[in-house]
Amino acid sequence: xxxxxSRQLSNxxxxxxxxxxxxxxxxxxxxLIKKNGSMAYRIxxxxxxxxxxxxxxxxxxxxxFGVVFKENVSLDTTGYGFALVEFVDKVLTLFEDSAFRxxxxxxxxxxxxxxxxxxxxxxxDVRLRGLMSEPTYGKLSIKVLKEVLKVGRVKREELAKxxxxxxxxxxxIESLRLLDLYKLVIKDYDGSYTPADDLRKYSRLVEAIDA
Amino acid sequence: MSxxxxxxxxxxxxxxxxxxxxxxxxxxxILLLPKTLSTVECSYLEITSSAEAKSLLQQHLGVEFEDMxxxxxxxxxxxxxxxxxxxFDQLTNEETRSSLAKLSNVPVSSIPNPxxxxxxxxxxxxxxxxxxxxxxxxxxxxxxxxxxxxxxEGYSRGAYQPDWEPFxxxxxxxxxxxxxELDGILRFAVGMPDGDEIINVDRESGFEKTTYxxxxxxxxxxxxxxxxxxxxxxxxxxxxxxxxxxxxxLKEALKEVPV
Numbered sequence: 107x108x109x110x111x112s113r114q115l116s117n118x119x120x121x122x123x124x125x126x127x128x129x130x131x132x133x134x135x136x137x138l139i140k141k142n143g144s145m146a147y148r149i150x151x152x153x154x155x156x157x158x159x160x161x162x163x164x165x166x167x168x169x170x171f172g173v174v175f176k177e178n179v180s181l182d183t184t185g186y187g188f189a190l191v192e193f194v195d196k197v198l199t200l201f202e203d204s205a206f207r208x209x210x211x212x213x214x215x216x217x218x219x220x221x222x223x224x225x226x227x228x229x230x231d232v233r234l235r236g237l238m239s240e241p242t243y244g245k246l247s248i249k250v251l252k253e254v255l256k257v258g259r260v261k262r263e264e265l266a267k268x269x270x271x272x273x274x275x276x277x278x279i280e281s282l283r284l285l286d287l288y289k290l291v292i293k294d295y296d297g298s299y300t301p302a303d304d305l306r307k308y309s310r311l312v313e314a315i316d317a
Numbered sequence: 318m319s320x321x322x323x324x325x326x327x328x329x330x331x332x333x334x335x336x337x338x339x340x341x342x343x344x345x346x347i348l349l350l351p352k353t354l355s356t357v358e359c360s361y362l363e364i365t366s367s368a369e370a371k372s373l374l375q376q377h378l379g380v381e382f383e384d385m386x387x388x389x390x391x392x393x394x395x396x397x398x399x400x401x402x403x404x405f406d407q408l409t410n411e412e413t414r415s416s417l418a419k420l421s422n423v424p425v426s427s428i429p430n431p432x433x434x435x436x437x438x439x440x441x442x443x444x445x446x447x448x449x450x451x452x453x454x455x456x457x458x459x460x461x462x463x464x465x466x467x468x469x470e471g472y473s474r475g476a477y478q479p480d481w482e483p484f485x486x487x488x489x490x491x492x493x494x495x496x497x498e499l500d501g502i503l504r505f506a507v508g509m510p511d512g513d514e515i516i517n518v519d520r521e522s523g524f525e526k527t528t529y530x531x532x533x534x535x536x537x538x539x540x541x542x543x544x545x546x547x548x549x550x551x552x553x554x555x556x557x558x559x560x561x562x563x564x565x566x567l568k569e570a571l572k573e574v575p576v
Contacts, residue, residue, distance in 0.1 A: 110342075125329070
């Protein structure tokens with residue numbers, strides 16, 4: 107393989123990796139909004155204070171990425187943010203493919219001695235670490251995730267009983283809300299919770315956490 | 318821990334810019350497909366001479382290498398092709414550039430413009446063609462106009478007449494091109510015969526408006542076409558107009574061309 111192609115491939119792969127929600131705070135913000143359809147303004151204020159803090163910042167984000175800041179924050183489907191995160195989904199799928207990673211890793215072995223990253227796995231890892239750092243809901247959220255993964259489908263009342271949350275029902279409600287926002291669990295129409303598909307695939311990441 | 322938003326915006330802009338075809342051969346190849354295999358082999362030897370590179374593009378990025386090299390439908394390369402156009406649009410838009418400059422705390426002038434870079438590269442490439450100076454001459458005339466009436470029907474005699482064909486004739490004479498050459502020039506400057514992409518359709522009772530983006534050979538994509546049909550018994554009208562896009566940017570780039 108020519109040296110020139112290696113350089114081109116390296117630039118190409120590095121640029122794609124830089125677009126991952128696990129690596130870029132702006133993409134992460136846009137990606138979560140898109141995955142949720144819309145997100146409550148006050149939740150985003152807590153989760154992304156640096157982007158939500160002042161009108162100057164919000165206005166620039168709105169114009170650059172087509173973010174609509176109302177009581178519920180959403181992405182304008184004709185704006186760039188929407189198109190970008192749709193493409194980011196394709197990038198994640200590409201980097202989840204082990205054959206792709208293996209081929210690129212062998213072509214760029216000097217640059218990636220331990221292989222190019224699986225960006226889907228990395229994104230789950232980032233969300234899990236985000237959860238764990240949550241002082242009030244983090245610990246219970248991880249327990250909830252472990253239980254949801256174990257049983258496959260569970261209702262809040264059953265979780266309250268199994269995890270013996272007692273008077274901390276409010277903390278459980280908030281933990282589930284957080285897990286739903288991070289799209290680690292899916293809330294079904296009947297109110298039961300199931301693990302998100304990508305979490306199911308990488309359940310070992312949750313199992314490895316000491317709750 | 319506080320996040321440095323400026324740094325993340327800069328990294329994002331850098332990644333998008335590095336993916337643009339002026340900076341990356343893989344992006345360039347994906348943008349310019351479909352092409353014949355012999356053209357691709359001749360123009361992208363770095364890629365086609367390596368079995369590993371070819372297999373990566375074919376098996377994972379969705380580039381089909383047959384007699385015609387093309388983007389496979391629903392493939393990564395197809396999504397990427399669309400994204401390149403979005404990056405062009407995004408980083409050309411003045412309001413967006415100004416917002417990105419605010420977010421990254423840099424002057425607007427230091428925000429890269431991948432489309433402008435691409436235009437400069439394409440103009441250089443065009444000049445290496447035998448009819449290069451004629452294409453440049455045609456582009457110079459084209460960017461002096463805002464719009465053209467290509468075709469219309471259902472108007473009274475006193476109405477404005479189509480001015481596209483007269484413009485083509487005037488341009489052809491001025492750049493001294495024969496009719497066959499003009500067809501070739503139009504592929505680069507206006508659009509390829511099969512290069513129309515529907516961007517938007519508005520429909521209501523008695524009215525339909527379809528907007529197309531005309532993709533040209535190197536994706537300068539300078540023209541959007543709008544076809545409208547309106548009907549109110551017993552009258553109807555059909556309009557087909559061209560509107561120039563990004564002409565100021567092209568004008569600037571053309572100033573640097575030594576012809």
